[in-house]
Amino acid sequence: MFIPHTDSERREMLKAIGKDSIESLFSDIPEKYRFPKLDLPPALSEMEALQELSDLASANNSCDELICFLGAGAYNHYIPAAVDMLLRRGDFFTAYTPYQPEISQGTLQAVLEFQSLIANLTGMEVSNASHYDGATACAEACLSAYHYFRGKRTKFIISPALHPHYCDTIRTYLGALDGIQIIDRSDSIQQVDPLVLADQIDENTALVIVQYPDFLGRVVDFSSFGKKVHESGALFAVAANPISLGLLKPPSEFDADFVVGEGQPLGIPMSFGGPYLGFFATRNVLIRKISGRIVGETVDGKGNRGYVLTLTAREQHIRREKATSNICTNQGLMALAATVYMSLLGKSGLRKVAELCYQKAHYTANQITAISGFKVRNDWAFFNEFVVECKEEPKKIIDFLLHEGVLGGLDLGDFYPDMKNCLLLAVTEKNTKEEIDILTDLLQEVANG
Amino acid sequence: MAEPTIYELSSPGRIGIRFPDSDVPQQELPKDLIRKDLPLPELSEMDVIRHFTHLSRLNYSIDEGFYPLGSCTMKYNPRINEVTARLPGFLNSHPFQPLETIQGNLAVMFLLQEWLKEITGFHAVSLQPAAGAHGELVGGLIMRAFHKKRGDEKRTKILVPDSAHGTNPATSSMAGFEPINIPSDKRGNIDLEKLIAVCDETTAGLMLTNPNTLGLFEENVLEVIKIVHSAGGLVYGDGANLNALLGITKPGMLGFDILHINLHKTFSTPHGGGGPGSGPVAVAEHLASFLPDPVVGILEEGNDDLPPLYGFIKPKDTIGRVKAFHGHFGVVVRALTYVLMNGAEGLRNIAEYAVLNANYLMEILKKAYTLPYDRPCKHEFVLEGIWDELPDIHALDVAKRLMDYGIHPPTNYFPLIVREALMIEPTETESKQTMDEFVKVMLLIAKEAHENPEFLHDAPHNTPVGRLDEVKAARDLVLCCWRSEND
Numbered sequence: 001m002f003i004p005h006t007d008s009e010r011r012e013m014l015k016a017i018g019k020d021s022i023e024s025l026f027s028d029i030p031e032k033y034r035f036p037k038l039d040l041p042p043a044l045s046e047m048e049a050l051q052e053l054s055d056l057a058s059a060n061n062s063c064d065e066l067i068c069f070l071g072a073g074a075y076n077h078y079i080p081a082a083v084d085m086l087l088r089r090g091d092f093f094t095a096y097t098p099y100q101p102e103i104s105q106g107t108l109q110a111v112l113e114f115q116s117l118i119a120n121l122t123g124m125e126v127s128n129a130s131h132y133d134g135a136t137a138c139a140e141a142c143l144s145a146y147h148y149f150r151g152k153r154t155k156f157i158i159s160p161a162l163h164p165h166y167c168d169t170i171r172t173y174l175g176a177l178d179g180i181q182i183i184d185r186s187d188s189i190q191q192v193d194p195l196v197l198a199d200q201i202d203e204n205t206a207l208v209i210v211q212y213p214d215f216l217g218r219v220v221d222f223s224s225f226g227k228k229v230h231e232s233g234a235l236f237a238v239a240a241n242p243i244s245l246g247l248l249k250p251p252s253e254f255d256a257d258f259v260v261g262e263g264q265p266l267g268i269p270m271s272f273g274g275p276y277l278g279f280f281a282t283r284n285v286l287i288r289k290i291s292g293r294i295v296g297e298t299v300d301g302k303g304n305r306g307y308v309l310t311l312t313a314r315e316q317h318i319r320r321e322k323a324t325s326n327i328c329t330n331q332g333l334m335a336l337a338a339t340v341y342m343s344l345l346g347k348s349g350l351r352k353v354a355e356l357c358y359q360k361a362h363y364t365a366n367q368i369t370a371i372s373g374f375k376v377r378n379d380w381a382f383f384n385e386f387v388v389e390c391k392e393e394p395k396k397i398i399d400f401l402l403h404e405g406v407l408g409g410l411d412l413g414d415f416y417p418d419m420k421n422c423l424l425l426a427v428t429e430k431n432t433k434e435e436i437d438i439l440t441d442l443l444q445e446v447a448n449g
Numbered sequence: 450m451a452e453p454t455i456y457e458l459s460s461p462g463r464i465g466i467r468f469p470d471s472d473v474p475q476q477e478l479p480k481d482l483i484r485k486d487l488p489l490p491e492l493s494e495m496d497v498i499r500h501f502t503h504l505s506r507l508n509y510s511i512d513e514g515f516y517p518l519g520s521c522t523m524k525y526n527p528r529i530n531e532v533t534a535r536l537p538g539f540l541n542s543h544p545f546q547p548l549e550t551i552q553g554n555l556a557v558m559f560l561l562q563e564w565l566k567e568i569t570g571f572h573a574v575s576l577q578p579a580a581g582a583h584g585e586l587v588g589g590l591i592m593r594a595f596h597k598k599r600g601d602e603k604r605t606k607i608l609v610p611d612s613a614h615g616t617n618p619a620t621s622s623m624a625g626f627e628p629i630n631i632p633s634d635k636r637g638n639i640d641l642e643k644l645i646a647v648c649d650e651t652t653a654g655l656m657l658t659n660p661n662t663l664g665l666f667e668e669n670v671l672e673v674i675k676i677v678h679s680a681g682g683l684v685y686g687d688g689a690n691l692n693a694l695l696g697i698t699k700p701g702m703l704g705f706d707i708l709h710i711n712l713h714k715t716f717s718t719p720h721g722g723g724g725p726g727s728g729p730v731a732v733a734e735h736l737a738s739f740l741p742d743p744v745v746g747i748l749e750e751g752n753d754d755l756p757p758l759y760g761f762i763k764p765k766d767t768i769g770r771v772k773a774f775h776g777h778f779g780v781v782v783r784a785l786t787y788v789l790m791n792g793a794e795g796l797r798n799i800a801e802y803a804v805l806n807a808n809y810l811m812e813i814l815k816k817a818y819t820l821p822y823d824r825p826c827k828h829e830f831v832l833e834g835i836w837d838e839l840p841d842i843h844a845l846d847v848a849k850r851l852m853d854y855g856i857h858p859p860t861n862y863f864p865l866i867v868r869e870a871l872m873i874e875p876t877e878t879e880s881k882q883t884m885d886e887f888v889k890v891m892l893l894i895a896k897e898a899h900e901n902p903e904f905l906h907d908a909p910h911n912t913p914v915g916r917l918d919e920v921k922a923a924r925d926l927v928l929c930c931w932r933s934e935n936d
Contacts, residue, residue: 001790002525002717003802004880013805013881017812022801025808025825026697028666033702035797039567043792046529053786057538059553059756066550070543073773080466082494084535090512091505094526097723099518099860102912103509103852105452107722110504113455116929120488126928129723132579135773143623165773168742172769176590176625219482249484262773271534272554273544273774274579275725287926293723297930298922300915301907305451310922316582316619317863321628326619329580329713333721340501343455344465346491352468355478363473381479402547410545433472 063270063407067435069364071385071426072215072410073134073163074273075265077243077353078430083267083340093333097293101308107332108307111295114339121245121342121350122259123252124281128292130331131278134239134262135166138209139173140280140291140325141237141258145207146177147324148235148289153206157197158184161214162239164415170209195220198228205234212240212251216377216412216424217385219248226255242266242279242338244383246354258282258290267341268334277334288314291325356429357384360436364427367440373447377422385426387412387419390446394423397446404442451914452503456931459490465497488931507913508722509857515883517810519829519860519872520614520662522692522714524803527790530718530783539782544774548748548760554778555759558745561729561785568788568796569688569708570699571731575740576776581689582616583771584709584728585656588685589624590768591707591732591739592654595683598739598766604653604682610639611866612661614687626653633866637665637822639673648680658687659700662864662872663822664807664829666693674704683707683736691715692876693804693827696797706733712777716784727780738765743775802877803828806884810875813888817895821867829874831867842898842905844869849916850897850908854890 005013010022019025026034044052068076087093091106098104098111111129118127131137142156156174158167167184174180183200201208208229213219222238229236237258238251243265251259263277264270282290288311296310316323345353361384365376368388377387390397394411401408413420427436492500509516516523534540542551562574578584589607596604607621610631621628629647634640639657655677659667667673674684686700686708692715694700700708712718712727720726732740743761751757761775791799804827811820811830819833834844848858848871860872875884898905909915 001795002527003798003877005802005805009881010805013809017808019808022805025801025804028668028825029698030671030703033698035697036570036699036702038696038793038796040564040788040793040796043795044789046527046790049786049789050529050533052789053533053557053782054536054538056553056557057533057536059556060538060542061546061550062538062541063543064537064541068543070545072545074544076541076543078468080494082465082498086498086501086505088531089502089505091508091510093531093719093721094511095508095722096516096518096521096523096720100509100848100852100858101917102849102909102914103857104507104722105913106504106506106508109452109454109507110501110722112928112930116454116456116931117489119929120931123484132583132725133772133774135770136579136583163773165770168770169772172590172741172771173623175769176593176623178625219479221482245484246487247478247484248482253484269540269779270543271540272542272551272778273776274772275727275777275779276773284926287928294928296922297927298918298925300917302915304914306914306917308917308919308922310919310926310928313923317615319619320615321618321622323619323622326582326586326616326623327580328582328616329720329724329726331721331725332723333719334725336501336722339455340497342489343492343497343500344494345489346459346463346465347487347489348464348491349466349468350489351487356468356471358478359471359475360473362476366476381482398547402550407543407546407550429468436473 067406067438069409069425069427069439070407072424073262074270075426075428076270076430077265077428079267079269080344082344083337086340087333087337092336098309101306105306108295110336110339112297112307114335115295117339117342118279118281121242122240122281123250124259125284126287127279127281128290128294130335131280131292132331133274133276133278135169137260137278137280138166138239139170141209141260142170142174142207143324144290145235149206153204154179155181155205157200157205157208158182159197159210160184161216162209162211163215166239195225198225201229201232201234203232205232207235207237209237209239212238213244213383213385216387217382218380219383220380222254230255243354243357246350247358257286263338266338268337275331275334277331277338291327293330353429357427360431361386361427364436368443371444371447374443384428385424388423388425390421390423392446394421400446401442406439406442454930455490455492455500458492458496458500461491463491463493465492465494514855515879515887516857517859517873517875518857519874520689522874522876524717524876525878526717526719527787530786533786534779534782552759555745557782557785559759561781562745564788565710565729565731568695569731570701571708572734573737573740574729574731575744576729576781577741577771578728578730579772579777580724580726581709581711581728582620584730585616585620586623587730587741587771588707588709589620589626591736592683593624594739594766594768595736596653603651606651607653608647608655610657612637612663612864613656613658614662614689615863617656617687636824637663638668641669641672644673644676648676650681652680652682654683654685656685656687658690660690660693660827663831664826665822666827670703689714690828693800695800696793697800701733706736712780712784717787718780718783725777725780727777739768740764741771742767742769799877806875806877806879810873810884814891817892829872831864832871833867833869834861834871835869836898839898839902842902844871846905846908847871847894850894850905851890852909853911856887856890
């Protein structure tokens with residue numbers, strides 16, 4: 001199957017190395033612990049393994065059968081057929097990290113194109129080749145800021161409306177450093193004006209990080225806020241939804257130093273939460289302070305254009321313990337998916353998808369507003385996600401909707417004690433008017449009792 | 450000719466995919482929040498397909514040929530993995546779906562956790578970490594949390610042998626420790642005297658790559674672990690080289706406290722040109738409560754008629770979350786498929802043939818290249834790519850010349866303890882014929898080095914581009930192929 005050796009080849013090879021058995025190659029393993037029994041199920045053929053995995057897959061009710069209004073960091077967008085067709089090329093997915101540029105120009109050029117697309121989408125000057133996901137991209141932004149100030153500034157201000165998993169990941173990463181102060185979702189999230197954060201900024205602040213649109217879907221213009229952050233000399237990071245940037249002002253207009261985020265909406269399947277794609281863009285002057293792989297253009301001996309991994313002096317394998325991060329393997333294939341996706345959609349396609357999300361979400365919100373017993377939070381503008389206050393317990397509503405084949409959003413009470421009666425709903429271009437009307441009809445039934 | 454970039458291929462007005470028009474009443478867009486310009490390229494679908502097809506042809510891959518990249522375990526990637534990971538029930542499930550709708554996913558994760566425990570001999574496993582280095586970070590943070598909980602705040606140092614993986618020192622710093630370098634002895638084992646001398650009440654733990662980056666099993670492994678444990682430290686196993694140990698021994702039995710596993714190496718999931726990986730972490734019983742949040746567990750036991758109810762569990766003393774959602778699920782499905790198809794005997798065969806292949810190459814190649822640590826290796830071995838009589842030839846020249854013969858170069862210049870290192874890992878999926886061909890080419894290159902050194906120095910000659918100017922790349926930074934016209 002996956003081991004090609006015949007019996008006679010094994011014998012020839014053993015003879016060539018002067019051994020009489022394969023077992024004898026393991027005499028350096030402590031005898032007591034050598035060749036333990038492995039209690040595993042018997043080996044299956046490909047046909048049987050596929051059946052077994054198909055059975056497990058069909059034990060789920062996925063968004064193939066359910067109408068999806070769940071978002072909260074992972075979104076059900078349409079993925080053009082060409083994306084996966086290109087990803088399945090063995091020349092891409094069975095290659096390693098492009099350490100040998102002469103035979104890795106395909107991967108390297110695709111990464112440079114990814115960097116270019118992300119830079120242009122976020123409005124920033126440069127981008128790296130990726131992080132594991134949106135959460136770790138945020139955490140790496142914090143580490144970059146920590147190292148930028150050489151550990152002398154120790155306060156990190158995290159918007160209470162940053163995705164709770166991102167907040168938790170930042171806490172875990174910064175927890176290993178001494179003397180760090182983290183200001184995050186201590187207060188009531190729903191009352192917090194995102195701009196109130198500004199009052200917390202001082203001379204000891206290394207980084208302020210906000211989300212755009214935030215975890216509750218709100219779109220805030222951070223133009224004056226970015227200036228305020230810089231007045232105290234701190235760095236400013238914005239975690240953005242890349243699809244929203246097809247329509248909304250890029251965070252560069254807020255004077256952001258780092259624009260990071262989850263790239264999953266750019267042509268990557270939801271796949272139960274991973275693998276996804278962390279993106280990380282910054283300003284030219286900060287490029288040597290960030291972590292992650294970076295590809296640059298150069299020439300060969302004959303003057304031909306080519307690409308290499310560059311600025312490697314920042315990285316773990318060169319800088320050893322002084323590196324800003326230990327990141328090595330990143331999300332190469334997912335970055336390729338996003339590159340193909342953005343190339344296919346292009347200027348007009350991404351704008352169109354973003355507008356469809358916006359229009360359909362606003363139609364949904366308007367329809368829900370008309371139902372008694374439900375209130376759509378409208379204190380801020382929103383993109384494709386919004387909060388609905390319910391009279392009924394959200395868990396009961398979610399159960400009822402699920403019974404009718406609808407994934408009815410996220411129960412915010414699971415994350416914020418003061419949002420016990422709130423649902424977070426997301427709408428994408430995949431949701432048709434018919435689906436939205438099914439949702440609102442069902443909510444009307446809930447209201448009718 | 451070089452392939453143009455997507456921006457060079459762009460023509461105003463082209464579209465690659467059409468979306469339906471809106472079927473809901475239109476609302477006015479909020480003018481003050483809208484961006485003016487979206488500087489993305491404009492291409493047709495065929496432009497995109499041809500462009501990326503052209504790019505893919507500039508890559509070398511396992512599908513094309515031999516890839517003996519030491520430490521990276523570039524084994525064949527079974528195609529069935531790509532099919533199972535894309536089953537619609539898996540692919541189209543949202544990470545926040547209600548538990549009752551995702552029991553299939555949770556069963557996949559639970560099974561792989563259980564099987565990895567069995568394969569490695571540990572008590573508990575987290576599938577959260579996204580890659581090997583991420584798993585290392587989790588291991589470091591677990592060490593930190595363990596000592597802290599016991600009120601043992603003095604343990605600030607992590608011992609890292611000079612034969613360890615390259616990421617280990619950076620991981621130690623990132624986890625808030627000071628890495629201390631431990632030298633190797635003449636046989637490629639840890640220098641025990643130096644280890645004893647440095648172990649004390651400030652030792653948080655040791656990060657041991659075993660087999661190490663010389664491809665050698667630590668012959669004194671039990672003693673090494675005992676020394677660190679007696680000083681109150683923990684022993685972390687860098688499991689990037691686990692391919693050599695499947696069914697051969699269990700690191701948990703040997704006394705390791707923590708181990709990370711690279712699903713994208715040992716368990717055949719593809720490397721994707723630099724990810725996604727997956728770096729599950731396995732721990733002994735006394736560390737299970739520190740694992741990252743969440744792990745998958747059984748909430749309600751099943752019976753003959755009903756399967757168990759799986760759910761997420763937050764470990765009591767957890768180090769916290771290390772990423773969003775539940776790890777690289779798509780990679781987990783691929784690894785589960787691989788274990789299912791191999792079973793216990795198949796896994797042991799993997800290690801046996803990986804080690805046989807490496808020893809076969811080592812025995813023949815050491816006649817033409819210096820082998821500084823000459824004893825039976827495990828899955829890989831390290832040669833010197835330099836000859837005393839040829840001062841102008843370097844490992845890099847040998848590596849680049851291999852490309853001309855259609856073979857991917859070994860890892861070079863690592864580990865640092867071998868001068869001009871060439872680190873060769875054939876893996877179990879390569880046939881004797883492929884290895885004999887590799888041997889022939891390596892011997893030919895050794896001959897060329899002596900007879901025509903200049904030719905080697907200019908290699909590669911047959912690749913899409915020649916040696917690239919890395920100094921220029923870092924000096925005249927060009928990191929984007931097109932900038933917005935506003936700049």
